[in-house]
Amino acid sequence: MLRFVVRRLLQLIPILFGLSILLFAWLRLLPGGPASALLGERSTPERVAAINHAYGLDQPVWVQYWRYLQRLVRLDFGQSIQNGRPVTEVITDQFPGTIELTMAALIFAVGVGVPLGYFAARRQGSAWDTVSVMGSLLGVTIPVFFLAFLLKYVFAVQLGWLPPSGRQDVRIDATHITNFYVLDGLLTRELDASWDAMQHLILPAIALGTIPLAIIVRITRASVLDVVNEDYVRTAEAKGLSTAVIRRRHVLRNAMLPVVTTIGLQLGLLLSGAILTETVFAFPGIGQATTGAIFNKDYALLQGIILMIAVLYVVINLVVDILYGVLDPRVRVR
């Protein structure tokens, strides 16, 4: 097992290395060159020269790349041109919101999707099965921003059941320690703040979680159908094991393998979907920071965000791979 984990960790190195080269190239390709791109509208010839010197842009390319790598390792992405704050600070401020939203969406997708898929498979051919298959097909095609608009319009604008935007009501004087608002509320015992943050999460999480939900329903259904026809399930039934034991130990454990992979893959979709969902719900997270950065040509911030998401995505895939190895020992040997 340890060898498997180490091997997967080593495979991470070329990917991260490749990413750093791509990002370095990207910065150089930006309209007007990196210095004026980083300075934005404040760019004057003197400032460009100063930046060029400070970042060593007057040096040969490989020296520049080496320095760039050194800065990356120190997590120094420069300053946001929007307010002069260090990019790292902006990211640590905004990321917890996105992580909260992504987790909520994932809980919704898995919590609803796996049981739905399981029961659709067990009642194969029933009306219930047909509805969930059709529903999951439609769910895959609906763009996340459409669903976001629809939910916001119906439940927030028209019915007024849930808040239409933001992460927390500004009138609540909440203490923020970790910037995970739900957690903060629980830690400081400001339960109303926590509850308010949860209410703000419901609509965006459903919007964001629906596509993964649809995919999880389909994969669970197909995978359970594969497993229930296996000989070992028939054997278990024949020896008179209870349905609950068969379901847990024989069917679900084996059927969950493809589902785990799918969930891992969905996280990438969730991260990019978050960019769109946050825009619709004016939800302060990394997605909103991204749109702000695009709109204001804040390339320093954009660069930091891209690297953060890419690294996160690569790490998540690694974790999924390792988890897969835990669930299915056969994978480790390959």
Add this chain to the structure above:
Amino acid sequence: MTTATQVDAAVGVFTGEDVAAGRWSEAFKRLRRNPAAILGAVLVLLFVLVAVFAPLLAPHDPNDQLLLGEVRPGFIPGPREGFPLGADALGRDELSRVLYGSRQSLLVGVVSTLVGLVIGLLLGGMAGAFGGRVDNVLMRVTDLMLSVPGLLTAITISVILGQSLTSVMIAIAIVNVPIFARLLRGSMLAQRESDYVLAARSIGLRRRTIVLSHVVPNSLGPVIVQATLTLATSIIDAAALSFLGLGNPDDTRPEWGQMLSDAQNLLGTRAALAFYPCIAIVLAALGFTLLGEALREALDPKFRR
């Protein structure tokens, strides 16, 4: 937003040695009996026809600010005689704009899928045919590309290229390349192990003949399925990019994602303005998805459940 594992999983599909011609006609028969396929085909046909004949179908010029005089803060004219969907915030006929919008979507979808397909197939074909070092290098590159979420890659590329429809097309095409490359390569590797390739080699056919007339045609099934599904995701991704403000800044050529982005601040005034372009995007994407899924089922009985 397909990753390496997903693509590889989609491949294990055609390892069969069935005669290609027979399979295609069989598949077509199955397709005609599938209501989902027919619905998908109708939606796709409708979408293409609307895009081609938009100037004939649209009741007004999409850029004429016919009802501008009635637009006030907090009020936008709704549906009425001659304007079935009402007007947008600048007093232009909404229906005409939605109809014209199909042109940009179709253009982006088709161009970015085709460009991604051609480049992807070339790379994947090279990897599959030569194997060894070529294969290794190409696959590491696709790994790298698939290691970042597709929409993010598309955003970074279109930021370099600037705001335009062309940059959206290029960005999405690049995102599509590794998907097709891995798909064809995986499919070809599966073919290479098959008995009929062994048979072809044993009767002394040249490698080029085997690859071009046996391996490639038999690997095309999953590629065609993927292309249909990619058309749907490309249309959605293009709308997402314009929605984020990376599309064509000039709004004389209506585009659904941009219309949506313009409408998002008007939810309180006229929410319908956000829904018309959304529904158009969903219908177009649904058409291609239904068709693609049905095609997959028709070509591979394993998926029929």
